[in-house]
Amino acid sequence: MTPISDRKRREIAEREETFLDLALRIVLEQGYVGLTMDKLAEATEFSKGTLYLHFKNKEDVICALLRRLQMVRLDLFQRASQLELPPRQRITALGLAAELFVRLYPENARIEPILKASSIREKASQERCDALDEVELQCFAAVLEIAQDGQARGDLTFSDRGSPEHMVTGLWSMHVGVNLISSVGCGPSQAGGEAFLQDTLYENGARLLDGYGWRPLSNEFDYRALREELLRTQFATEAKQLKLADSSTAPN
Amino acid sequence: MTPISDRKRREIAEREETFLDLALRIVLEQGYVGLTMDKLAEATEFSKGTLYLHFKNKEDVICALLRRLQMVRLDLFQRASQLELPPRQRITALGLAAELFVRLYPENARIEPILKASSIREKASQERCDALDEVELQCFAAVLEIAQDGQARGDLTFSDRGSPEHMVTGLWSMHVGVNLISSVGCGPSQAGGEAFLQDTLYENGARLLDGYGWRPLSNEFDYRALREELLRTQFATEAKQLKLADSSTAPN
DNA sequence: TAAAACAGTTGACGGATCGTCACTTACCCC
DNA sequence: GGGGTAAGTGACGATCCGTCAACTGTTTTA
Numbered sequence: 279m280t281p282i283s284d285r286k287r288r289e290i291a292e293r294e295e296t297f298l299d300l301a302l303r304i305v306l307e308q309g310y311v312g313l314t315m316d317k318l319a320e321a322t323e324f325s326k327g328t329l330y331l332h333f334k335n336k337e338d339v340i341c342a343l344l345r346r347l348q349m350v351r352l353d354l355f356q357r358a359s360q361l362e363l364p365p366r367q368r369i370t371a372l373g374l375a376a377e378l379f380v381r382l383y384p385e386n387a388r389i390e391p392i393l394k395a396s397s398i399r400e401k402a403s404q405e406r407c408d409a410l411d412e413v414e415l416q417c418f419a420a421v422l423e424i425a426q427d428g429q430a431r432g433d434l435t436f437s438d439r440g441s442p443e444h445m446v447t448g449l450w451s452m453h454v455g456v457n458l459i460s461s462v463g464c465g466p467s468q469a470g471g472e473a474f475l476q477d478t479l480y481e482n483g484a485r486l487l488d489g490y491g492w493r494p495l496s497n498e499f500d501y502r503a504l505r506e507e508l509l510r511t512q513f514a515t516e517a518k519q520l521k522l523a524d525s526s527t528a529p530n
Numbered sequence: 531m532t533p534i535s536d537r538k539r540r541e542i543a544e545r546e547e548t549f550l551d552l553a554l555r556i557v558l559e560q561g562y563v564g565l566t567m568d569k570l571a572e573a574t575e576f577s578k579g580t581l582y583l584h585f586k587n588k589e590d591v592i593c594a595l596l597r598r599l600q601m602v603r604l605d606l607f608q609r610a611s612q613l614e615l616p617p618r619q620r621i622t623a624l625g626l627a628a629e630l631f632v633r634l635y636p637e638n639a640r641i642e643p644i645l646k647a648s649s650i651r652e653k654a655s656q657e658r659c660d661a662l663d664e665v666e667l668q669c670f671a672a673v674l675e676i677a678q679d680g681q682a683r684g685d686l687t688f689s690d691r692g693s694p695e696h697m698v699t700g701l702w703s704m705h706v707g708v709n710l711i712s713s714v715g716c717g718p719s720q721a722g723g724e725a726f727l728q729d730t731l732y733e734n735g736a737r738l739l740d741g742y743g744w745r746p747l748s749n750e751f752d753y754r755a756l757r758e759e760l761l762r763t764q765f766a767t768e769a770k771q772l773k774l775a776d777s778s779t780a781p782n
Numbered sequence: 783t784a785a786a787a788c789a790g791t792t793g794a795c796g797g798a799t800c801g802t803c804a805c806t807t808a809c810c811c812c
Numbered sequence: 813g814g815g816g817t818a819a820g821t822g823a824c825g826a827t828c829c830g831t832c833a834a835c836t837g838t839t840t841t842a
Contacts, residue, residue: 290819309649309652310649311649311652314798314799314800315799315800315801316798316799316800319822324820324821325820325821325822326800326801326802326821326822327801327802327803327819327820327821327822328819328820328821330801330802331819331820334801335800335801336799336800336801391643391646391710394643394710394711394713394714394717397561397562397563399714400561400563411717411718414717414718415717415718417718418718419718439733439748440733440737443722444729444730444733444734445734445737447727447730447734448704448730448731448733448734448737448738450707450711450718451703451704451707451708451710451711451727451730451731451734452700452703452704452707453707454706454707454710454711455702455703455704455705455706455707455708455710456703456707458643458646458703458706458707458710459646459702459703459706461646462646462651465646465663465666465667466663466666466667466669466670466671466702470695475699475703477696478695478696478699478700478703479700479703481691481692481696481700482696482697482699482700482703482738484741485692485697485700485738485741485742486700486734486737486738486741487741488740488741489736489737489738489739489740489741489742490737490741496691542790566827566828566829567828567829567830568827568828568829571793576791576792577791577792577793578792578793578829578830578831579790579791579792579793579830579831579832580790580791580792582830582831583790583791586830587829587830588828588829588830
């Protein structure tokens with residue numbers, strides 16, 4: 279209530295961001311197992327007790343970390359989904375956004391499966407989990423909306439088999455699967471390395487949409503050229519960050 | 531060398547299976563975090579020291595556990611891949627095998643992502659990891675072989691885009707992704723529950739192959755009927771285990 | 783047969799980490 | 813400046829991992 283206490287409150291809220299910054303650095307440097315609450319407390323120059331005022335437990339930290347990363351993805355997704363393009367072109371742009379996200383923030387690809395797989399959700403606070411789900415749901419919704427748009431325009435019909443939800447779940451699971459395989463860093467289908475996997479995802483995404491008959495099919499339109507154009511225009515900043523030469527370094 | 535020492539040796543080798551049985555039971559009952567070496571030692575009625583003669587560490591136990599489960603999958607896969615059917619029908623049979631495996635051994639679906647995601651591989655012994663990779667590679671190879679067969683017969687052509695490896699990686703990652711999402715038990719695309727996800731996988735697998743133009747396309751052949759037939763014949767045992775009525779309970 | 787050598791087994795222990803809580807410190811208001 | 817409240821601390825108990833010196837039972841040797 280008092281002015282001072284307001285300032286304090288703000289400080290505390292801002293501090294959380296710093297905590298997450300440091301947590302992320304530790305995870306990147308020493309891996310998920312390398313992140314301990316003692317270490318994090320020391321890095322923040324606060325005590326463990328204070329840390330536990332912000333986060334219910336270690337899993338809560340991871341949850342918060344992931345949410346922050348997912349917000350970035352959501353931003354990329356929404357930028358793609360708001361482009362003025364026909365639906366299938368737009369979903370291709372969104373695919374590019376997904377790829378850029380993975381390449382820009384590989385730490386996400388490493389953390390996400392960990393969080394999903396192990397029993398982190400069981401221990402993290404309900405609020406954090408909900409907050410995380412909300413972002414992911416919005417990402418999913420962004421994709422779904424495009425599919426429904428395609429259906430509305432008649433570029434895409436489902437007759438009696440499948441639905442926009444089916445199709446988008448297919449894209450989604452392929453994306454999740456590639457990330458998981460990619461983060462393992464060995465096993466089959468890792469022979470070609472990360473670049474091969476990303477290329478595979480791009481190609482298979484296109485083939486899946488072709489399989490649903492979403493016009494224009496991948497042999498009816500030069501999606502590769504669209505990709506290059508988007509990298510030069512809408513996603514120029516991201517492309518530059520990745521040092522992708524304008525047109526040459528596209529996979530395959 | 532002596533007869534007695536041989537008997538002992540055999541006993542020790544067999545003991546490992548028992549250890550894994552008990553470990554699996556604990557994981558199923560109390561989750562991955564519920565599995566402690568102390569608990570496992572107590573369950574085995576041996577001491578922790580003896581346990582550590584068999585396994586380098588806790589991660590090694592999980593690795594061994596997973597390998598044993600994967601061997602079952604491999605068996606199912608190979609049975610499917612040896613059926614006398616045209617390639618695309620055969621890969622559909624293999625898809626059914628994958629689905630049966632997940633439904634028969636849901637614990638695998640729960641353990642597999644955990645192992646892949648977290649840093650278990652970093653700690654488990656090299657031998658266990660290699661053994662595990664080997665099985666997975668064989669599974670992958672079984673699928674790949676069918677694709678190559680289809681290519682050889684001319685049912686499937688890649689022109690300049692894609693390859694059998696691309697395509698199979700697509701199927702693979704979709705499978706892995708669905709399992710991961712399924713094991714999380716919440717988030718988007720979980721709305722419909724596990725059955726929806728499996729159905730989605732089936733449908734999207736077919737659509738992906740359609741997208742590659744693998745004949746006969748899913749609207750040129752009654753794959754649903756093939757599925758029913760396989761459940762009655764080749765996979766009757768498994769279907770019975772799952773209490774799938776012969777023809778009625780197919781998803782969708 | 784007794785003693786020595788060996789293989790197999792044990793569980794107490796050190797080390798690491800988590801999460802808590804009784805206590806201290808800092809800040810504010812009167 | 814004194815009293816009250818909010819913020820912050822770090823020692824502590826609890827849990828779990830993985831080790832190793834000691835122990836037990838069996839085989840080999842003398």
